[in-house]
Amino acid sequence: AQTVTQSQPEMSVQEAETVTLSCTYDTSESDYYLFWYKQPPSRQMILVIRQEAYKQQNATENRFSVNFQKAAKSFSLKISDSQLGDAAMYFCAYRSAWRSDSSNYQLIWGAGTKLIIKP
Amino acid sequence: GAGVSQSPSNKVTEKGKDVELRCDPISGHTALYWYRQRLGQGLEFLIYFQGNSAPDKSGLPSDRFSAERTGESVSTLTIQRTQQEDSAVYLCASSLLWGNTEAFFGQGTRLTVV
Numbered sequence: 335a336q337t338v339t340q341s342q343p344e345m346s347v348q349e350a351e352t353v354t355l356s357c358t359y360d361t362s363e364s365d366y367y368l369f370w371y372k373q374p375p376s377r378q379m380i381l382v383i384r385q386e387a388y389k390q391q392n393a394t395e396n397r398f399s400v401n402f403q404k405a406a407k408s409f410s411l412k413i414s415d416s417q418l419g420d421a422a423m424y425f426c427a428y429r430s431a432w433r434s435d436s437s438n439y440q441l442i443w444g445a446g447t448k449l450i451i452k453p
Numbered sequence: 454g455a456g457v458s459q460s461p462s463n464k465v466t467e468k469g470k471d472v473e474l475r476c477d478p479i480s481g482h483t484a485l486y487w488y489r490q491r492l493g494q495g496l497e498f499l500i501y502f503q504g505n506s507a508p509d510k511s512g513l514p515s516d517r518f519s520a521e522r523t524g525e526s527v528s529t530l531t532i533q534r535t536q537q538e539d540s541a542v543y544l545c546a547s548s549l550l551w552g553n554t555e556a557f558f559g560q561g562t563r564l565t566v567v
Contacts, residue, residue, distance in 0.1 A: 369555055371555075377490075377542060377544075377560065377561055378558065378560055379544070379546070379558035380558075381555040384555060423495075425495065425496065427556075438503070438509070439484065439503065439550060440484075440486075440498075440501050440503070440509060441486065441546075441548075441556055443495065443496050443498070444495070445495040446494075446495040446496075448493075
């Protein structure tokens, strides 16, 4: 079974600085998808960025980028120029790609990292 | 609607009462998830509906919890004989069955058992 580990319960960063949130996962599959979600105090979960495992190029979305190391099974999120609005819980998630011998495409979640932005 | 809708937004109930939480997924989304989230904590998986396949109920914490979904439409999560430890936010999410499309979340139902 797949597992997702976020080893940092809490991280803090000075406004305008860069912070990296770590995520590692365990799987025997070769094709899958990885996601980072953000949950601000409003509790609305929203997608930050996604990565397809077959793509070598790291995904980027404006100030958000990932460092995807497939061999190491690592999927870290880098937030550049941190802003007060980035303060939230961040969750990493894994999802299997389609396989003919499988029927389970459930999302597997990490425990989350609370990101604090210091003004 | 355009997004996942959950109702009610907030529910206060007396210990021992039954409650029913509702989730309206995005139209066409065959996968639907229920999660429980306690204050400051992560997502606790409850149940997963996947198209016409049998649901994965492995996360339901006790037989007081049950969920139903009719086809690809509305889902209801029922908690019988509520206990104070059931107090939490209950989140629903829906997605297409596979692919790199993300899960879309509702705003959640905050349940308080007094």
